[in-house]
Amino acid sequence: MLSIDDIVAGGLCIGCGLCKSIAGAERIRMVMTPEGRERPVAVEPLSREVLATINAVCPGTQIEGADPKAIPDDAETDLIWGPVIPSTLTIAHASDPVVRHRGAAGGVLTALGQYLLRSGEVELVLHVKARPDAPVRSVATVSETPEAVLDAATSRYGPAAVFEDLESVLARGRPFAVIAKPCDIGAMRRMAEVDKRARELLRYGLTLACGGASDLIKSLDVLKRFHVVEKDVSLFRYRGYGNPGPTRVETTGGRSFELSYEDMWGNESGWRIQPRCKICPDAIGEAADVVSSDCWPGGAPEGEDDGFNAVFARTRAGVSLFERAVTSGALTVVRSIGIRDMDLFQPHQVRKKRAVWARLQGMREAGMVVPAVERLRIADLAATNEESENEREKHGAVTRARAGRLGEPPAVAVG
Numbered sequence: 001m002l003s004i005d006d007i008v009a010g011g012l013c014i015g016c017g018l019c020k021s022i023a024g025a026e027r028i029r030m031v032m033t034p035e036g037r038e039r040p041v042a043v044e045p046l047s048r049e050v051l052a053t054i055n056a057v058c059p060g061t062q063i064e065g066a067d068p069k070a071i072p073d074d075a076e077t078d079l080i081w082g083p084v085i086p087s088t089l090t091i092a093h094a095s096d097p098v099v100r101h102r103g104a105a106g107g108v109l110t111a112l113g114q115y116l117l118r119s120g121e122v123e124l125v126l127h128v129k130a131r132p133d134a135p136v137r138s139v140a141t142v143s144e145t146p147e148a149v150l151d152a153a154t155s156r157y158g159p160a161a162v163f164e165d166l167e168s169v170l171a172r173g174r175p176f177a178v179i180a181k182p183c184d185i186g187a188m189r190r191m192a193e194v195d196k197r198a199r200e201l202l203r204y205g206l207t208l209a210c211g212g213a214s215d216l217i218k219s220l221d222v223l224k225r226f227h228v229v230e231k232d233v234s235l236f237r238y239r240g241y242g243n244p245g246p247t248r249v250e251t252t253g254g255r256s257f258e259l260s261y262e263d264m265w266g267n268e269s270g271w272r273i274q275p276r277c278k279i280c281p282d283a284i285g286e287a288a289d290v291v292s293s294d295c296w297p298g299g300a301p302e303g304e305d306d307g308f309n310a311v312f313a314r315t316r317a318g319v320s321l322f323e324r325a326v327t328s329g330a331l332t333v334v335r336s337i338g339i340r341d342m343d344l345f346q347p348h349q350v351r352k353k354r355a356v357w358a359r360l361q362g363m364r365e366a367g368m369v370v371p372a373v374e375r376l377r378i379a380d381l382a383a384t385n386e387e388s389e390n391e392r393e394k395h396g397a398v399t400r401a402r403a404g405r406l407g408e409p410p411a412v413a414v415g
Helices: 004-009 018-023 048-057 097-102 108-119 146-151 166-171 182-194 196-201 216-225 261-265 316-328 339-345 347-365 378-383 387-402
Strands: 028-032 038-042 062-064 076-078 082-084 090-094 124-131 134-143 176-179 202-208 233-237 247-251 256-259 290-293 309-313 331-336 372-374
Touching (some): 004 038, 018 028, 018 166, 048 062, 062 182, 090 097, 090 108, 097 146, 108 202, 108 316, 124 146, 124 166, 124 233, 134 146, 134 216, 176 182, 182 196, 182 202, 196 202, 202 316, 216 233, 247 261, 256 261, 290 316, 309 316, 309 339, 316 331, 339 347, 347 387
Parallel strands (some): 062 372, 134 233, 176 202
Antiparallel strands (some): 090 331, 233 247, 247 256
8 A cells, every 4th residue: 555655756646636635634735846746745644544545546546447337338449549439429619609719629628517517417517727816827626607617718737636625525415527637537436436425426527638737847937938927927828719729928017928839839848747647548538428639630730720629428428418518509510530530639649558558567667666557458559569669668667767757756845
């Protein structure tokens, strides 16, 4: 059984805050580290029972694919993309032009969150937004109205502890949906296995195809580029207001600055991705009901457009939600696509999924703890690679692990 410090030091923590919610704020607090990562720190000893629960649900220790019982008979399971309902595999966008314009890509996840609240299927949507008093940073939020969902729209690439106050959400006893990263959705599914309230109240898990969560340093570097100090920032928007839309900074003094998507994200070596993301076997949301992603051929935009998402459902609940959202007019379907189109839209996901098994073997060989991975086919995928590919990935992981680049320093707070 791993301690909180073990999970963090092993590079397995993604900073979701679920451990804080389980243990309580009096025992665990979340801190921002010098590396720009939200991390838990145990301020009081944890009982074996509490620590066992954390180990059972933490997205750094347990990573699982879809529950077979939730997958309908007409699903097709692809070696890369997992279970997909072919009838839902489409290019789509939010029908409301405001939602489409403001949301990331075509605003599909925002539109689904709004639809669920309008239809009364859920009473709460748990997601993240820019922190009102420090908009460079992100914070968990619970939306009760469609307007609140829209106010929090557009992607937040930096650290975000979406579950640090999950206990208060569960204590309300009201049905809810979660819109979050794939690792967060997976953690929520495991939480439902150990907490009856989560099992009964969680209606939907909605996610994106995730390129990884950046350190806060990535965002602070943007401010340095424009000679802006964080306390003067009144708005920090990663994208949206177009597709992909610019990264935009506004200050309390009335200045504004923008970076194109290419300037912000064109150089993958500068993404400042957290260690856990580099070994993620499920950046494509296999535990989610509905997945939405960017759909640029080749994986990068060639310019601005009106906004489109590649969308598909994985579960019975996801199919039903997608179909009703289309029928109600919340979503507009442009055309159907095939699963190999997803390879074209998200080539980096294909590369990572093929590499993960060997990377984990390298970590294990270097003496590091690795997560338990179930129902994600990573060994089967590795078996389709050339042996030299697996050896190269494994050797690279061993080298990085022994150099300390796959772990993390102890979590200490900075301002």
